[in-house]
Amino acid sequence: MRFVTFESAGRVAPGALLADGDILDLQQAARAGGAPRFDDMIDVIASGRSGLEQIRSWLEQPPPGSRVRAPAARLKAPLPRPNQIRDFANYELHVRQAIAAALQLRSSATADPEAARAQYRSAGLYDIPRVWYEQPLYFKGNRMSVIGPDEDVVWPSYARLMDYELELAVVVGGPVRDLSADNALDAVFGYTIFNDFSARDAQSRETQFRLGPAKGKDFDTGNALGPWIVTPDEIPDPQALTMIARVNGEERVRTSSAGMQHSIAATLAYVSRSETLYPGDLFGLGTVGNGCGYESLTFLKEGDVVELEIEGLGVLRNRLVRR
Numbered sequence: 180m181r182f183v184t185f186e187s188a189g190r191v192a193p194g195a196l197l198a199d200g201d202i203l204d205l206q207q208a209a210r211a212g213g214a215p216r217f218d219d220m221i222d223v224i225a226s227g228r229s230g231l232e233q234i235r236s237w238l239e240q241p242p243p244g245s246r247v248r249a250p251a252a253r254l255k256a257p258l259p260r261p262n263q264i265r266d267f268a269n270y271e272l273h274v275r276q277a278i279a280a281a282l283q284l285r286s287s288a289t290a291d292p293e294a295a296r297a298q299y300r301s302a303g304l305y306d307i308p309r310v311w312y313e314q315p316l317y318f319k320g321n322r323m324s325v326i327g328p329d330e331d332v333v334w335p336s337y338a339r340l341m342d343y344e345l346e347l348a349v350v351v352g353g354p355v356r357d358l359s360a361d362n363a364l365d366a367v368f369g370y371t372i373f374n375d376f377s378a379r380d381a382q383s384r385e386t387q388f389r390l391g392p393a394k395g396k397d398f399d400t401g402n403a404l405g406p407w408i409v410t411p412d413e414i415p416d417p418q419a420l421t422m423i424a425r426v427n428g429e430e431r432v433r434t435s436s437a438g439m440q441h442s443i444a445a446t447l448a449y450v451s452r453s454e455t456l457y458p459g460d461l462f463g464l465g466t467v468g469n470g471c472g473y474e475s476l477t478f479l480k481e482g483d484v485v486e487l488e489i490e491g492l493g494v495l496r497n498r499l500v501r502r
Contacts, residue, residue, distance in 0.1 A: 180235065181407040182369065184220055184259055184327070185252040191259075193220045194247065195234055196407065202247040203237055211242035220258050220408075224352055224368050225458040231410070256327035256404040257371060258350060261461040264320035264402065266346075266375055267446060269439045272468025274307055280473050284340075284383045315441045315449045320375070320463070321397045326497070328405040334481065334501045335398035338378035341479040341499060345424045345470035345487050347417065347436050348373035349443060350408050351460040356451055363447035366456065369408035370417055372487050372495040373463045376401045379473050404461075406493045414491050417443060421490040422467055426483055432469045436489070439464065 181196040187204075194202040205217040214233055217223050223230065237245065268274050282304060286295035299305060310316065326332065334341060352368040375396065382395025414420070420436040441449070446462060472478050479485070481501050488494045 180231070180238070180410045180413070182220065182223060182257055182410075183407045184255045184257050185247065186255055187247050187252045191255060193217055193223050194252075195238060197238060197241065197246070200249045202249065202252050203234075203241055204245045204247050205234065208234075208237045208242045208245035211245055212237065221260075221262070221459045224350065227352070254328050254406050256325045257406070257408045258404060258459060258461060259325055259327075260459075261322045261325065262457045262459045264322050264461045264463070265317045265450065266320050266373075266463035267315055267317040267441075267465045268311065269315070269441055269446070269465030270467050270470075271307070271438075271440060273466045273470060273474065274311065276468070276474035277466075277471075278305060278307065280476055281383045281386070283476060284380070285387065312440065315446045317450075318392060318396075320402055322402075322461075324397070324399050324401045326400050326403050328403075328495050329497070330400070330403070331498050331500045332376050332400045332403065333398075334499060335378055335381075335394075335401075337394065338381055338398075340379040342377045342379050342472045343424065343426075343479065343485045343487070344373075344375040344377060344466040345422055345432065346373040346375060346463045346466055347420065347422065347489055347492075348404070348464060349447070349462040351447070351456045351458065351462065353456045353458050353460070356455045357453065358448045358451040360442070360444045360448050363444040363451070364411070366447055366451075367411050367443070368458070369410045370414055370492060371404055371408045372406075372489050372492050373461070374403040374485065374487050374495055374497060375463060375466070376403065376497075376499075377471070377473070379478065403495060403497045405495050409492055420492070422470070423488040424470060425486040425488070426479070428484075428486075431472075432467070434467050434469065436464075436467065438468075
C-alpha cells in the first residue's frame with residue numbers, strides 16, 4: 180500500500196492510493212465504515228495490523244464518498260509531523276568525502292589553507308572515527324520543519340552554501356522497545372524518500388565543536404518527505420534500491436541503497452535499546468555516496484529544483500527559493 184497525506188477542498192487528511200491513481204480518503208472511509216477515526220497519518224500507523232487490513236478492504240471496495248479524484252488533491256508530506264526524526268550517517272563513501280569537504284571549507288577560511296590541511300592530516304581529522312564502524316550514529320532533526328512534494332524550501336537568511344541529501348527513510352510502527360536484529364524489520368511501517376536540506380557553511384562551522392549539527396539543519400522547510408509511504412510488502416529488499424538525484428533535470432548521481440555500514444534491522448535494534456520507538460518515528464538511513472553536493476563542494480543556487488527518486492518510492496521534487 181501507498182499512504183499519502185493530501186489537501187482537498189481546504190481539508191488535510193490521510194489517504195491511500197487506489198489502483199487507478201485516485202485517493203482513498205481515510206477520514207471519510209472511517210466515518211462511512213464505522214471504523215475508528217483516522218484523523219492523521221499517526222492514527223493510521225498506530226492502528227497496527229488490524230487497521231491495515233481494514234484499509235486494504237476499503238481499497239478493494241471504497242466506502243461511499245471516500246474517493247478523491249487525483250486532480251482535486253494536492254499531496255503534502257505523507258507524515259507531516261513525525262514523532263521524532265533521527266538521521267544517520269551510514270555510507271562510508273559519503274562520510275569520508277563529507278569529512279574532507281568540511282575540512283576543505285574550514286581550511287579555506289585560514290591565512291594558509293595548505294598548512295591548515297597538513298595540520299588536520301597530522302591530527303587525524305581526515306580519518307573516520309572507529310566508533311562509526313562499531314555502532315549506528317545519528318542526530319535528531321527538527322520534526323516541525325517538514326514539507327512535502329512540490330513545496331518550496333526557503334533559503335535560511337544566515338546561509339551561503341545550500342545543499343540537498345539523497346536518503347532512504349524508514350517510518351516506524353510500534354510502539355516497540357528492545358528489538359533484536361531478528362525481529363526489528365517487523366517494526367517497519369513503511370519507506371519514503373527524505374531530503375535533508377542543509378546549510379553547509381553553518382554546519383561546517385558549528386560542528387568544529389563536535390556537537391550538532393544545529394543551525395546547519397534546523398530551519399523552516401528544511402526536511403522534505405514524500406511523495407508517499409510505501410509498506411514493506413511492496414519493497415522486497417530496501418537495501419538494494421536504485422537511487423537518483425537530479426538538479427534542474429540534470430542527473431547528479433545514480434547509485435544504490437546497498438552498502439550500509441549498519442543494516443536497517445541493526446539500526447532499529449540499536450536505537451530501541453532501553454528506549455521505546457513510537458508510531459511515526461522517522462529514521463533517515465543516511466546520505467548515499469555522492470548523494471549530495473557537499474562531497475564535491477558543488478552547491479545549490481536560488482531557483483534550483485531538486486528531484487530525488489528511489490526505486491518503488493516515487494519522486495520527491497522541491498525548489499529552493501529566497502523570501
